Amino acid sequence: MVMSEVRKIKFKVFRFNPAVDALPTWKVYEVEVDRGMTVLDVLLKIKEEKDPSLAVRYSCRQAVCGSCGMMINGKQRLACFTRVLELNSKVVVVEPLNNLPITRDLVTDFSDLFNKEKMVKPYIIRDDIEEMKNPTGMYLQKPEELLEYLQFADCIECGLCSSACPTYSTDHLFLTPMILNKAYRFSVDSRDKGLQYRLPIIDSEHGCWRCHFAAACSSVCPKGIDPAKSIQLLKKIITSAGIFKRMRKKEVQLTLRPHAAEPPT
Ligand code: SF4
Ligand code: SF4
Ligand code: FES
Numbered sequence: 001m002v003m004s005e006v007r008k009i010k011f012k013v014f015r016f017n018p019a020v021d022a023l024p025t026w027k028v029y030e031v032e033v034d035r036g037m038t039v040l041d042v043l044l045k046i047k048e049e050k051d052p053s054l055a056v057r058y059s060c061r062q063a064v065c066g067s068c069g070m071m072i073n074g075k076q077r078l079a080c081f082t083r084v085l086e087l088n089s090k091v092v093v094v095e096p097l098n099n100l101p102i103t104r105d106l107v108t109d110f111s112d113l114f115n116k117e118k119m120v121k122p123y124i125i126r127d128d129i130e131e132m133k134n135p136t137g138m139y140l141q142k143p144e145e146l147l148e149y150l151q152f153a154d155c156i157e158c159g160l161c162s163s164a165c166p167t168y169s170t171d172h173l174f175l176t177p178m179i180l181n182k183a184y185r186f187s188v189d190s191r192d193k194g195l196q197y198r199l200p201i202i203d204s205e206h207g208c209w210r211c212h213f214a215a216a217c218s219s220v221c222p223k224g225i226d227p228a229k230s231i232q233l234l235k236k237i238i239t240s241a242g243i244f245k246r247m248r249k250k251e252v253q254l255t256l257r258p259h260a261a262e263p264p265t
Contacts, residue, residue, distance in 0.1 A: 004160070005034070005035040005085065006032050006033065006034050006035075006091060007032070007033055007085065008030055008031070008032055008033075009030070009031060009033045009042075009084060009089075009090060009091070009092055010028055010030050010090065010092070011028065011029045011030075011031055011042060011043075011046065011091075011092050011094060011257060012026050012027075012028050012091055012092070012093045012094070012149075013026065013027050013028075013029065013043075013046070013054065013093075013094045013105075014026060014094065014095040014096060014105065014106065015027050015054070015105055016096075016102055016104065016105060017105070018054075018103075018104070019104075026179050027051070028227050029046050029050055029051070031045060031046065033084045035085055037083070037084050037085075038079060038080050038081065038082055038083055038084065038192050039070075039072055039079040039080075039084055039092065039094065040056070040061060040068055040079035040080040040082075041056055041081045041084075042054045042084055042092075043079060043094070043106070043164050044056070044058075047216050048149060052126055054105055054106075055103070055104040055105035055106060055107050056068070056079070056105070056106050056107065057106070057107045057191070058079065058080060059082045060080070062080065063080060063081040063156070063222055063223075063229045065156065066078075066156035066157045066158035066159070067158075067188060068080050068158075069097050069108075069158045069159055069160050069163065070094060070095065070096060070097055071093075071094070071095040071096065071097060071098060071163075072087070072092065072093070072094055073087055073089055073092060073093055074093065075220065076097060076098070076160035076161075076163045076164050076220040077160070077222070078158060078160070078218070078222050079094075079106075081222055083160060083222070094106060096108045097159060097160070097163040098163045098164070098169065099162060099163045099164075099165065099168050099169050100112070100113075100159065100162075100163060102230050108159075108163075110157075112158055112172070113157075113159055113162055113176060113178055116175055116176065116179045116181060117157075117178075119179075119201050120160060120175070120179055120180075120183040120186075120201055120202060121186070121194055121197055121198055122182045122183070122185075123186065123194075123198065124186060124189060124191050124192045125186075125192055125193055125194030125197060126139075126191070126192075126193055127193045132233070139191045141190055141191060142190075142218050145189075145190035147185075148189070148190070149185045149186075149188050149189050149190045150232050151225065151226070152181055152184055152185040152225055152226075152227075153185050154223040154224075154225060155178065155181060155182060155185070155225055156222075156223060157178060158222065159178055160180070160220045160221060160222065161176070161177040161217035161218070161221055161225075161227050162176035162177055162178045162179075162217070163220075164216040164217055164219070164220045165177055165216060165217050166214065166216060167210050167211060167212065169208060171210060173205075173206040174206050174210050174211075175201070175202065175206060175207050175208070175210075177211070177217035177218075177227035177228065177231060178205070178227065180202060180211070180227065180230065180231045180234060181225060181227035181230045181231070183201075183234065184230035184231070184233055184234045184237075185200050185230070186198075187234070187237065188233075188237075195237070202234055202238075203238050206209055208231050208234045208235050208238070209235070211228070211231045211232075213227035213228055213231070213232060214228075239245065
């Protein structure tokens with residue numbers, strides 16, 4: 001039989017509405033927390049029973065949608081994936097994610113990340129445009145080809161890695177680990193031929209070379225992805241002689257076929 005365990009825990013919650021507040025404030029709520037309750041459960045309980053004005057973003061409540069990322073006791077975590085009693089803390093401090101603009105209270109603005117994501121074209125790009133438009137078969141992939149990108153493909157775009165990145169905190173033009181990992185995931189997919197379109201951005205001044213491989217990003221990923229590794233592998237692709245050779249061939253093709261300079265969407 002599972003024993004019930006209820007403890008009173010203080011939640012120190014960051015409050016700020018940029019539309020009306022000059023400065024942020026902290027509010028402290030004391031909540032009875034049962035075994036198994038997550039930080040998101042507690043925040044929703046606070047909204048329901050104590051303060052409906054608290055702003056929190058969430059959707060799936062099972063670590064899939066990536067929308068409930070926040071700082072919990074100083075670390076980037078998903079609120080729906082963090083059990084309060086496992087924090088082993090009498091006071092739990094909850095703040096919005098570092099490195100991102102605050103929309104309100106615990107909600108941050110992901111526009112910068114999503115705009116950068118569009119720049120690296122996070123989808124499969126093919127050479128055979130006619131086949132893409134009118135497919136005559138399936139794009140087959142061997143198991144070993146799948147393994148090339150599988151460990152990097154589970155990203156839920158929660159932004160925790162980018163929030164933890166010290167480079168992003170000082171260079172807001174840096175592509176960030178979330179986006180560079182995405183660029184790697186598609187560029188090593190055997191069905192994809194889009195590296196040539198991504199290179200100008202990932203190989204730019206604010207691209208992969210700005211990463212100094214401290215791996216703060218990988219240490220907070222709730223899906224066990226290692227974006228620090230995918231960024232180093234991107235650097236390897238760029239410096240690889242083989243890739244440069246293939247790129248040169250590709251440039252010749254592009255000159256002959258200018259309509260392919262932009263990939264199909
Ligand atoms: S390894 Fe690179 S991307 Fe990851 S936190 Fe460090 S600087 Fe940022
Ligand atoms: S790599 Fe991990 S931490 Fe970064 S956005 Fe994807 S799931 Fe979140
Ligand atoms: S609510 Fe979807 S990841 Fe937390």
